[in-house]
Amino acid sequence: MQVIRVEEVVSPVSPQSKKRKMSLMVNTTKGQQRNDYCSVPQCLVSSRFWPSVSFHPFPADEDSRKKWLVNIRRESLKTASYTKVCSFHFKNSDYVGEGTQRRLKQHAVPSLFNWNDYGQTEPDEETSSETDRPAVYTLTDDHSYCRVPGYSDVSLAHMDHCHPVEENERLMHSARAARFGILRFADSDQAIRLYTRFPTYNHLMAFWHLIEPAVAKKVHFPVRNKRKELAQPGRLPPLSSIDEFFLFMTRLVQGLDVLDLSVCFMVEKSTVIHIIASWSNFLYCTLGSIPMWMSKENVKAHLPVEFECYPDTQVVLDFIEFRCRTPLCHFSNDDLYHAKLESDCTLKALVGMAPHGMVTFVSSLFPGSLSDKEAFKGSGIIPLLTPDTAIMVDKSLKVDDLVPCKVNRLSFLSKEKERVVFNTKQSIALLRMHIDMMFQRVKEYMLFRSVISLSTTRSLNQLFSIACMMANYQNGALGNAEFNIEMM
Secondary structure, three states, X not given: OOOOOHHHHOOOOOHHHHHHHHHHHHHHHOOOOOOOEEOOOOOOOEOOOOOOOOEEEOOXXXXXXXXXXXXXXXXXXXXXXXXXXXXXXXXXXXXXXXXHHOEEOOOOOOOOOHHHHHHOOOOOHHHHHHHOOOOOOOOOOOOHHHOOOOOOHHHHHHHHOOOHHHHHHHHHHHHHHHXXXXXXXXXXXXXXXXXXXXOOHHHHHHHHHHHHHHHOOOOOOOOOOHHHHXXXXXXXXXXXXXXXXXXXXXXXXXXXXXXXXXXXXXXXXXXXXXXXXXXXXXXXXXXXXXXXXOOHHHHHHOOOHHHOOOOOEEEEEEEEEEEEEEEOOOOOOHHHOOOOOEEEEEEEEEEEEOOOOOEEEEOOOEEOOOOHHHHHHOXXXXXXXXXXXXXXXXXXXXXXXXXXXXXXXXXXXXXHHHOOOHHHHHHHHHHHHHHHHHHHHHHOOHHHOOOEOHHHHHHHHHHHXXXXXXXXXXXXXXXXXXXXXXXX
């Protein structure tokens, strides 16, 4: 919402028109809380992240204002009521009073900057005469720059004994420490597992080193008003590439929405959407270029003992379903304006896994209303099957007439045969548990365990494929500890 200045409102018109324009100004700014930013170059202090720091507007006197502009090296800056300098650039001797009565002296000039190490080096000749001017303790109310926001006694006691550089570094360090990122959880393998599903920090960094050479070629999607956001001071540095990857994995594993990620990583919501879109496209293209389908010899070499009764099984196939929120058609009738414009639908995909637990096939998403047989026919798995192999499917999936190979199904024996073949039934139960553990690797992503929001619908195909492919890098083989994923 645009803020209208008073100078623009006042004009030689009728009193009624003037009153109407002033009312417009009040309504425009009502409900907004402006954040103060420091106008000194190389200073990132803002009232949003440094609430204990005061901000001083430029003096109304022309000579004093020029001295401020010369000292901060911005002589051509056009000042306004919201153009301010933070208290880090003033000495303690520039203030008078204590507690809430602390005020800036009338002739105080900012003199502590990054280019002079905040007073550690000698000041320039042109500014030394101003900073050495004797202090004036007389306060007048006609100078707006003499008044500063109130301080708490604790903050003042701390700042009186702390150098501005040290205080700035301390505040920046505390803000970065509270920010979500890979460095914050580098010492906790449990946290790494929680947010990325990689078992340890070393496993995560090993995968990062695999994709890091290609990260520089990642496509960046445009962000609205990006130039305006970057121009505002007082913001934390942008996320690094590995922190962007950590944000994407947190979204995928924990299913946090855009607002939660924006708060945790201290970035704008538009930045979160940009990061998720760019990393979805990057990982989908990068991991998708690596062949997942395994040869018959490779599968048999790592066949777990649970499949000893089905040694010819090439792949285990099953449909994975989840719910998604989709928009309804827009109503033209004004009476239905407040009607519900969203509905939930079911999507499903065919996932194939080798007997030792590696994902070897992922199909595109199909609507839940489509029959399993039709979805199987359009998945693209049939050309990969050969007559000398076999697939294992659920007993409800009737695809014997569609595939050129043998079809294995699991089903419990009848009660009459339980006593005779107890060992066989027990092995089948173990095999069922093994298969459930295989597909649980994909189903445990929290993003797909709840109703997916409308904003994620466009990239669902990419996100689901990435979740299946990432399971190969996050987990080892089931039933064969010696298996290494690099053999794929």
